Amino acid sequence: MSGDDELLSNGQQTLILSEDASETTIYGFRDDLTVYELAQSGDIPDPDDLFEWTTFGPTGLLTMDDQGNTYVGVPVAG
Amino acid sequence: MNSLSLPTPAPDGNGWTVVGRSRGWLAFQETSEDDSPDGQSEIATIDTSHSADGLRWKAGGQIKWDGSGIDVMNLVEGPSGLLAYDFEGTVCGSVSGFDLPVAMSADGISWKSIDDPAAFAQGGIQNISGGSAGYIATGLAGVWTSTDGMSWRHAALTGKAFKGLDGIENGVAFADGYVIAGQTYGPETGGCGEGPTLLTPSLWWSADGGAWTRDTLSGAIPGAEAWMDVYRLNDHLLLAGESNPGGSGASWASSDGRTRGNRS
Numbered sequence: 105m106s107g108d109d110e111l112l113s114n115g116q117q118t119l120i121l122s123e124d125a126s127e128t129t130i131y132g133f134r135d136d137l138t139v140y141e142l143a144q145s146g147d148i149p150d151p152d153d154l155f156e157w158t159t160f161g162p163t164g165l166l167t168m169d170d171q172g173n174t175y176v177g178v179p180v181a182g
Numbered sequence: 183m184n185s186l187s188l189p190t191p192a193p194d195g196n197g198w199t200v201v202g203r204s205r206g207w208l209a210f211q212e213t214s215e216d217d218s219p220d221g222q223s224e225i226a227t228i229d230t231s232h233s234a235d236g237l238r239w240k241a242g243g244q245i246k247w248d249g250s251g252i253d254v255m256n257l258v259e260g261p262s263g264l265l266a267y268d269f270e271g272t273v274c275g276s277v278s279g280f281d282l283p284v285a286m287s288a289d290g291i292s293w294k295s296i297d298d299p300a301a302f303a304q305g306g307i308q309n310i311s312g313g314s315a316g317y318i319a320t321g322l323a324g325v326w327t328s329t330d331g332m333s334w335r336h337a338a339l340t341g342k343a344f345k346g347l348d349g350i351e352n353g354v355a356f357a358d359g360y361v362i363a364g365q366t367y368g369p370e371t372g373g374c375g376e377g378p379t380l381l382t383p384s385l386w387w388s389a390d391g392g393a394w395t396r397d398t399l400s401g402a403i404p405g406a407e408a409w410m411d412v413y414r415l416n417d418h419l420l421l422a423g424e425s426n427p428g429g430s431g432a433s434w435a436s437s438d439g440r441t442r443g444n445r446s
Contacts, residue, residue, distance in 0.1 A: 111413055115204035115259050118415040133415060137435050157255070161202030166236045168200070176236055 112160035119160055123151055128158075130165070132179070142179065149175045198231075201257040203264065206234040208242075208290055210254035210266065224250045226283075232290045242291045247283045254283075258312030260355065262330040263288035265317060267310055284310075286331045296332065313355035314417050316391070318362070320353040325362055327355075327391030335391055337362075343396045348381055354414040359389040361439045363412035363422055370404040383410035383424040387439035397440060401432050 110121045120131040120139060128151050131139040149169050158167040165177035198211045209231040215224045226249050230242035245254075245266075257266050267284045284296040307321035316329040325337040339347055346366040353362035365381040382404045385397040402410070408426035415421055422442070423433040434442035 112202070113414065113416075114202045116416055118413070137415075137419075137421065157199050157201070159200050159202040159207065161207045161236055162205055163235055166200060166202065166207060174236075 112158065112165070114160045114162055116162075117160070119165070121158055125151075127151060128154075130177075144177070146177075147175065149173075199253060199255055201255070201266070203257055203259055203290070206232060206290065207236050208232050208257060208264070208266070209239070210245075212252045215250045218248065223248050226250050226252045228252055228254065228285075228293075230291075230293060240291075243287075243293050245285045245293045245295055247285070247295055249283055252283055254285075256310065258310055258317065258355075260312035260317045260329075260331060261314060262286065262332075264290055265310060265312060265331050266293070284331075309352045311352075311354040311414055313414065314357050315355050315359050315389075318353040318355045318360045318391070320350050320362060325350055325353060327360055327388075337388070337391055337394065339394070343386060343394050346379075346382075349409070351409050351411050354412050354420060356414055356420060356439065357417045358438045358440075359387060360391055361388075361412050361420055361422075361436075362386050362394075363410040365409040380404035380406060381408045383408050383426065385410060385412060385422055385434075385442075395440070397442060399434060399442065403432070 112119045112121050118133060122129045122131065130142045130144065132142055133139055149167060153169040153171070154167055158165060164179055167175050169175070198209045200207055200209045211229050212226050213229045214227045218225050226247045228245035228247065230245065231239045232242045233239040252268050254266050254268050256268065257264060264287045265284060285293045286296060287293045307319045307323065309321065310317060310319045316327055317331050319326045319334065325339060326334040327337060328334045339350070346368045348365045348367055350362050350364040353360060363385050366384045367379040367381060370380045383402045385399065386394045387397060388394040402424055403426055405426040408424065410422055410424055412420055412422045418437055420436045420439060421433055424431060436442040
């Protein structure tokens with residue numbers, strides 16, 4: 105992890121949110137605690153437009169942009 | 183990801199903060215600041231909203247705090263329910279200006295403000311963690327644990343386990359108790375053995391917040407600016423990471439808070 109990374113937990117699982125100027129990368133933990141990058145698809149929000157919170161709940165990630173659009177990211181196996 | 187526009191009362195972008203938990207989401211927004219009846223302080227009103235799926239929202243109860251500028255960004259779950267706090271908020275009457283606005287809820291709908299808990303009256307609390315064993319608060323003023331979120335027990339960081347203690351960085355609660363992370367002086371010294379004693383990244387475990395034992399870590403590298411943080415990945419798995427400009431940045435995993443596998 106770097107200083108700009110954030111751990112997101114829903115109490116049951118934990119993800120790493122890694123943000124830089126151009127993109128947000130999300131990592132999960134394998135059972136042996138090595139990390140892997142989650143592939144993202146669909147309407148991926150621009151990091152510049154997001155509010156300061158991105159949160160992890162029981163069905164996935166939730167975040168919102170400054171236009172009032174809510175983004176839901178659902179982890180998919182495989 | 184998919185973009186959606188949610189109907190009210192879903193939180194919009196106007197000051198709402200949304201926080202996830204194991205059984206849904208909660209949203210918080212400070213809606214007003216009013217003078218207290220005696221005119222000596224301000225009372226902040228926080229609206230709450232809750233959702234099981236992040237899409238359909240219902241309004242919850244309000245939180246009243248003596249203070250202003252509240253932005254609930256943190257939520258932990260423990261045996262008595264949810265504990266929400268804003269460690270950057272300022273509560274009126276604070277000795278240090280850094281007391282912690284805290285509220286509890288058993289169901290995520292009704293909230294009870296914890297007014298000036300004695301444990302936090304000294305200020306300096308910066309982090310709270312929750313797990314099935316209870317809650318733990320850590321900060322500049324020390325370490326407290328609680329099984330119900332209302333009554334807090336101060337941890338005496340004394341004795342052999344805490345010999346050379348320099349500071350505590352943070353702590354976590356989980357199924358097997360509590361783990362705190364920090365740094366101790368010694369045994370190594372810097373400056374060819376004559377300079378200041380180096381700091382060793384360190385971890386401690388306790389089943390109940392009363393008796394603590396120091397973990398034995400293989401590979402922790404002492405340094406002039408070394409410390410340890412601990413993270414709760416879930417109720418049965420912890421990850422501790424060393425920060426040391428001259429070290430390896432090693433991390434350790436543990437399922438019981440005592441035995442640790444070095445993962446890097």
